[in-house]
Amino acid sequence: MTKRVSFLLVFLASQVAWAQETVRNVEERGTVEIAPTIKLGQVIVDNRLGNVTVVGHDSPKVTLTMLKRAPDQATLDRLKVDLILDPKGIVRVHSALMFGKEARPIPVAGVRIDIVVTVPRDSKVNVKVWNGLLSVRGLRSALRLSANDAKVTVTDVKGAISTSNARGEQRFNNIDGTVVAGNTFGDLRFDDIRGPSLTATVHRGRIEAKRVSSKKVKLRTTFGQISFQGQLVPGGRYDLRSHAGDVAVKFSASTPVHIEAFSRSGSVDSQLDVANQGRPSVGKMRVVYGRDRGRRAVLRVSSRSGNVSLGLMNE
Amino acid sequence: MKSMSCKQFDRLSQDMLDDELDAARISAVRGHLRTCLSCAQRFAETEALVESARELEALDPPPSLWDGIDARLAAEEVADSRRSPFWFWWQQVRRPATVGGLIAATAGAAFVLATLTHPTVSDDVPGKLPGELAVAAADDSVEPMSDSLQAASALESIESDYQNAIDELFVLVEDERSRWSPAALGVFQERMRSINDTLRLEGQRARLQPDNPVVHDALHGGYRDKLALLQQAVLAHDEWQ
Numbered sequence: 144m145t146k147r148v149s150f151l152l153v154f155l156a157s158q159v160a161w162a163q164e165t166v167r168n169v170e171e172r173g174t175v176e177i178a179p180t181i182k183l184g185q186v187i188v189d190n191r192l193g194n195v196t197v198v199g200h201d202s203p204k205v206t207l208t209m210l211k212r213a214p215d216q217a218t219l220d221r222l223k224v225d226l227i228l229d230p231k232g233i234v235r236v237h238s239a240l241m242f243g244k245e246a247r248p249i250p251v252a253g254v255r256i257d258i259v260v261t262v263p264r265d266s267k268v269n270v271k272v273w274n275g276l277l278s279v280r281g282l283r284s285a286l287r288l289s290a291n292d293a294k295v296t297v298t299d300v301k302g303a304i305s306t307s308n309a310r311g312e313q314r315f316n317n318i319d320g321t322v323v324a325g326n327t328f329g330d331l332r333f334d335d336i337r338g339p340s341l342t343a344t345v346h347r348g349r350i351e352a353k354r355v356s357s358k359k360v361k362l363r364t365t366f367g368q369i370s371f372q373g374q375l376v377p378g379g380r381y382d383l384r385s386h387a388g389d390v391a392v393k394f395s396a397s398t399p400v401h402i403e404a405f406s407r408s409g410s411v412d413s414q415l416d417v418a419n420q421g422r423p424s425v426g427k428m429r430v431v432y433g434r435d436r437g438r439r440a441v442l443r444v445s446s447r448s449g450n451v452s453l454g455l456m457n458e
Numbered sequence: 459m460k461s462m463s464c465k466q467f468d469r470l471s472q473d474m475l476d477d478e479l480d481a482a483r484i485s486a487v488r489g490h491l492r493t494c495l496s497c498a499q500r501f502a503e504t505e506a507l508v509e510s511a512r513e514l515e516a517l518d519p520p521p522s523l524w525d526g527i528d529a530r531l532a533a534e535e536v537a538d539s540r541r542s543p544f545w546f547w548w549q550q551v552r553r554p555a556t557v558g559g560l561i562a563a564t565a566g567a568a569f570v571l572a573t574l575t576h577p578t579v580s581d582d583v584p585g586k587l588p589g590e591l592a593v594a595a596a597d598d599s600v601e602p603m604s605d606s607l608q609a610a611s612a613l614e615s616i617e618s619d620y621q622n623a624i625d626e627l628f629v630l631v632e633d634e635r636s637r638w639s640p641a642a643l644g645v646f647q648e649r650m651r652s653i654n655d656t657l658r659l660e661g662q663r664a665r666l667q668p669d670n671p672v673v674h675d676a677l678h679g680g681y682r683d684k685l686a687l688l689q690q691a692v693l694a695h696d697e698w699q
Contacts, residue, residue: 249609289675291678344689346626445693
């Protein structure tokens with residue numbers, strides 16, 4: 144009997160609390176637009192309180208659209224977003240929760256500010272978020288992103304990109320430029336990457352890179368698999384390493400490729416036609432693939448305890 | 459809640475050095491140390507004097523272990539330094555008062571239920587609390603502790619993740635370092651020392667504002683540098699050379 148009463152009390156309390164939470168959740172939308180008379184140098188967005196989306200467009204204007212959410216009106220009133228253009232052409236978007244007169248960008252449960260910024264395509268962009276989603280698309284300039292626990296998506300960018308994230312997946316699609324991406328925990332996925340170099344490091348997570356034609360590629364993961372599909376170009380350097388994960392490479396090449404593959408406690412399997420140049424020994428392989436004429440590409444693949452496999456891409 | 463004053467700290471710090479404080483008060487004293495540089499300096503000097511007088515030297519924990527523990531304790535200690543005297547008293551009496559506590563909890567649950575069944579949001583002004591509570595809520599200079607602690611907890615969680623990854627890599631490095639040349643080992647140790655120095659400095663700054671992510675950015679950068687160095691060492695794979 145006592146248990147039934149206790150259960151009923153807990154159930155009633157949770158229902159009332161849920162109903163009040165629903166009633167008290169409030170939000171506010173707003174849009175701000177500026178039309179700078181000077182050329183924009185950089186757009187800096189620092190929003191630790193929610194999602195950020197940055198979209199490049201063909202107008203010189205900068206538009207900020209925000210959606211603020213809070214459990215109650217009083218808290219909503221404490222959420223602030225600033226948009227500042229300084230004389231050097233730097234636009235700063237900054238969000239905070241007010242504590243008295245002090246603005247602090249601290250993430251708090253139940254409080255969110257989601258921001259969408261449209262900027263001229265050639266603006267350099269620097270974004271910091273805490274968690275949630277960080278999405279950038281349509282830019283033609285350099286990009287720097289940092290997050291702690293976010294899903295990062297970068298699409299259709301021509302320019303150098305640098306990202307860092309502690310937890311969460313990162314995806315890159317249709318990129319022309321140098322890419323340096325770092326994760327501690329979470330997968331990294333690349334599709335259609337061109338440009339001088341691609342560097343990706345993750346501690347625990349998988350790296351998947353396909354349709355890559357960058358000239359220098361470095362992929363590193365401590366605990367995770369690496370899957371690479373791409374075109375190896377003359378003079379290119381491709382260095383793929385995992386400590387405890389399989390590394391699978393499929394490539395196409397119009398140039399000879401010097402291949403070094405190694406696994407300490409796993410195997411090295413090759414589907415390449417290297418019969419005339421010696422079959423790979425167990426755990427180790429060193430060959431030149433293709434007619435040894437022209438400038439070589441160098442492909443180095445290794446895993447401490449995983450398997451290494453090499454093959455050609457399907458034409 | 460008002461923080462511990464320097465005068466209170468002076469009184470308690472000597473007791474702490476004499477090992478006469480309970481865990482809760484020790485935490486509060488440490489919390490004050492993290493927010494008051496002059497007391498921290500004075501205490502460090504006194505502590506060094508006491509340490510040097512002891513016959514047996516204490517073993518230093520490995521830096522990685524200390525960093526991890528330190529980061530995890532920082533938020534709790536700063537919070538403890540803001541607690542009321544009642545809280546410390548409660549820590550001492552709570553075990554004997556278990557039965558009383560259960561009764562109080564039951565009464566508390568009944569109160570919460572009674573409160574929930576009455577509207578806490580006034581009908582005419584959304585978000586405003588009725589009666590006397592409204593006065594307290596309107597004073598927004600009073601920082602809600604829960605907000606600050608939530609942020610500190612989130613930061614602590616991220617820093618704990620970094621530390622876990624670093625600890626994992628250290629284990630792997632230990633397996634690998636026997637294969638390194640003395641020169642490579644020297645380079646590694648030198649770079650590690652430099653990164654640890656940065657981490658210590660940034661860790662001190664971060665502990666002063668455990669709930670402010672901006673202040674923690676540089677600390678996180680230091681963690682990433684350390685991860686990069688360790689991963690580079692682990693993945694050297696020089697067997698194919």
